[in-house]
Amino acid sequence: MEFRDLKTQYQKYKQEIDSAIQKVVNDANFIGGNEVKELEEQLADYVGVKHCISCANGTEAMTLIMMSWGIKEGDAVFIPDFTFFSTGEIVSFKGATPVFVDVDRETFNIDTIQLEEAIIKTIEEGKLTPKVIIPVDLFGLPANYPEIERIAKKYNLLVLEDGAQGFGGNINGKRACSFGDAATTSFFPAKPLGCYGDGGAIFTNDDKLAELLKSLKVHGKGENKYDNVRIGVNSRLDTIQAAVLKVKLKAFINHEVEDVNRVYNLYNVRLNGIVETPSIPEGYYSSFAQYTIKLKNNDQRDGLQAKLKEEGIPSMVYYVKPMHKQDAFAYLEFNDQDFETTNNLCDIVLSLPMHPYLSEEDVDKVCDAIKEFMF
Incomplete structure (x- = not known):
């Protein structure tokens, strides 16, 4: 018995997956191939947002958002205490301070009452500037976004949905990765929608944020990759992974x-x-x-x-x-x-x-x- 059975999934879709991979090999367009753009369009359409920007992995997706929002030393970012390490890691990586919040026992997701208490406490202490809330859609269940977004608006905070585990879930029909100011997901093989290596994506309705992310993920490029207008990173989803994900997305839906x-x-x-x-x-x-x-x-x-x-x-x-x-x-x-x-x-x-x-x-x-x- 498999914990997460990728072997049976592959056998069921072997012909389509093998054909998709072979096409990429034949075309020899391994970075930035057509499959990447097509996948981004399909993902954005499924989630119900204007923009999907693919990248190297789910952790990088969150890091790129921290970069684009200018999160830095002295900033406070509120995250659930019961989650995978990367959600806190990307905060510290940018020099900001993660503020951990206990979770709801029933849903495993961030406790919104304690979230607001943590924000108030941080404001009263005056040592850090509250900037972002990163709820996690743990085990596939979206966090309580109606309440989280109310709190964020009250205290003028940004919301980044960590949908690494939540892709495919919804709240009253509104799909995971469409909440907050931006959302991210992971295509790690064991995730609900996984590729055959590492991969990730960012979702947003913000046109300016989308353009900035497209620059940051390719060395801060301007008009082209040799016109570098800012410091960025190298964080791209390769074409073979996009081809695999296109097949898997159909099965997923x-x-x-x-x-x-x-x-x-x-x-x-x-x-x-x-x-x-x-x-x-x-x-x-x-x-x-x-x-x-x-x-x-x-x-x-x-x-x-x-x-x-x-x-x-x-x-x-x-x-x-x-x-x-x-x-x-x-x-x-x-x-x-x-x-x-x-x-x-x-x-x-x-x-x-x-x-x-x-x-x-x-x-x-x-x-x-x-x-x-x-x-």
Whole structure:
């Protein structure tokens, strides 16, 4: 059994993927080929925004936004404490200060009440200037953008949606990566829409921001790549990855998001009353980058993971350590009691196999093993 089954996906679309890759090889246009522009147009159309700017990976996508917004030393950027390291890393990389915020236990996403409290506290302390909120669409579920955008407007802050895991989700039909002032996603192979290497994209309706990003991602180019008008980086999505993503995007739209939600429902029915299953608020739709359950304590979580391993069932713990406890952020001062939910989640969460190609028989096998352990 695969945790995220890219092998079955490839076999299903082997002819189209192989043909798309071969075309790039035949054309020998490996950087900036037509497939890149076509993919960007298709992604922007799917998400429902004016511009999609592809780049090297999801981390670079967020870094480019930090560069374009001029985020610097003395600025405060508010991010959830329960997420992958890169969301905080890109803040420190620009010399700014990440301000970690505890999360909602039900959704795993940033707690909007504590977000506003953190903003007020930062303003009152007067040491940092609040600039940006970076909500994360954790495990495929969009964050509470209606409330986050209200808070951002109240305190004159920018919002960058980290949709690395959320691509394909929506809130009342408004798709992930269309929220805030800009949004980013990742095409890392295990993501909801993944390529066969690294890749990322930025989404925005801001024409000036889009033009600036196109310059920054290619060495700060002006009219051409030999006319350099600013300091930039080298962050391009290569043509082969774009060709693969074009094939995968069709499958993603046609059935994959629907299929992971089918698997979600299968799990929920079988695990109801056995363990704490994912909670999707009314009006929200998840792309289920992960299906994450909660156990009673660390011993029970680790025991269940060991049991699943014995049965040949893969599982993962996202995340074993909160952001505020990462050694890289040891220079920052925090009160551990401010992260009660995140600290608890790191001890009790367990992600089960989840992908569009998971059969009902496999779901039964996973759930039977869980029931056997629990009882």
